[in-house]
Structure formats: C-alpha cells, structure tokens
Amino acid sequence: MFLQFLAGRARQATELYILGDFFEAWIGDDDIDDAYNAEIVAALRAASDAGLKISLLHGNRDFLLGDGFAAASGIKLISDPYILSTPEWQFVLSHGDALCLDDTAYMAFREQARNPQWQAALLAKPRAERRAIAAHMREVSEAGQRGKENPYTDLQPTATDDFLRQHGYATFIHGHTHQPARHDHIVDGIHVERWVLADWHEACGECLVWDGETLQREVILPEKRA
Ligand SMILES: [Mn+2]
Secondary structure (H helix, E strand, O other), rough: HHHHHHHHHHHHHOOEEEEOOOOOOOOHOOOOOOOOHHHHHHHHHHHHHOOOEEEOOOOOOOOOHHHHHHHHHHHOOOOOOOEEEEEOOEEEEOOOOOHHOOHHHHHHHHHHOOOOOOOHHHHHOOHHHHHHHHHHHHHHHHHOOOOOOOOOOOOHHHHHHHHHOOOOEEEEEEEOOOOOOOOOOEOOOOEEEEOOOOOOOOOOOEEEEEOOOOEEEEOOOEEEEO
C-alpha cells in the first residue's frame, strides 16, 4: 500500500519525511538487490525523479540504512532529531526512541546499534549471517514484549520537556511508540504540541499533512482495483 501512496497521494506534496522504522529490518545496503527491497527502492526513485523531495531518518530497525540506499533511492538521510523549518512554522522530527529512557535494556541496545565500529563489524559479516542476526534480534524483542501489560515504553516525561525546551518549543513529531495521539505539553509556560505517528499496515496507513496553516492526520487506504 505504501507503494500506491508513493505513486499517488504523495505526489501531491512537495516534500515527504519518513521518520524511521521504514523497513522491518535492514541488514546493509548490499541487500538492495533483494526483490522486496528493490521494489521499494525503485518506487522511491520514481517518486523522487518525479520531483518529490524525500527525507528519511533512522529507526531502531533500519539503523543500517546508508549512503548506498540513499543514492539508489534518490532520498536524503537526515539526522535525528531534525529541525524542519517551513516559512510558516517550525517542527522537530525524531524517531522517538531516544527519549524512551525508562526502557534501560533498549537504551543499552540503542547505544550499541549506533556505534560505528559495531555497525562496521556487523556489516563485515556475510549476508546470510546478518539476516539470521536480524531475525534473532526481532525474536528477542518480541519475547521481551510478551506478558507485559503495555509492551511499548512511552517517552520519559521530564526528558521530553527538556527536549522541547532545547528545540525552541517547536512542534514535535515522532513515531516509535505505536500510540498515535496529539499531546499538549506546557513547558516554561509555553504550549507545545507533540504528534505521535500511527503504524502502517496493509489495510491502513496514515500520514501527517502540513498545508502551511494546520497539521492534520490523513488516513491512507488501499486503492480499490477495478
Ligand atoms: Mn521504532
């Protein structure tokens, strides 16, 4: 369905920002020739060739997306957090995982996963081995979530307020927590909005649309084929 979105609705926009966990797993840019990945890369390329400016920041699953992927797709890899200034408004974009400080096991993994030496050592392994490692990491993560009342850790409130302060009280947009919502924060007496993105599934996706005046959720449904 994302491919339909990329070929359809997304083309009405001038810019598209993807805030991480775009892929369930990414084991290295050499895996671009995998059939599933190649189709997505080609679709991104077609959209960017048609004039859509696409930017992407890393999530915790696709942290290995690199320059090879970006060049092939015609997209721009941006840092997390990323300040997005439009003529009318300022936003700060992030995957969101960096503020989930209460999940100490995850934060330890995150630090490791973002370490360039660790990444290089992983990328040096054969593809089949990396694929097995990714599957194993997924299993460990799912096993850790089972049995928990709420399997998803939310952002740590104090750290989030500090983050909003550090980023000039810009409207904060992130994903990761699987809890789509719009939150109102009062930081130093200033009202700041925090928008949490929804997950994408085969049957339904969602994006936030900025039209220069308001930010709105837009539900994306699969196109019916005649
Ligand atoms: Mn995530």
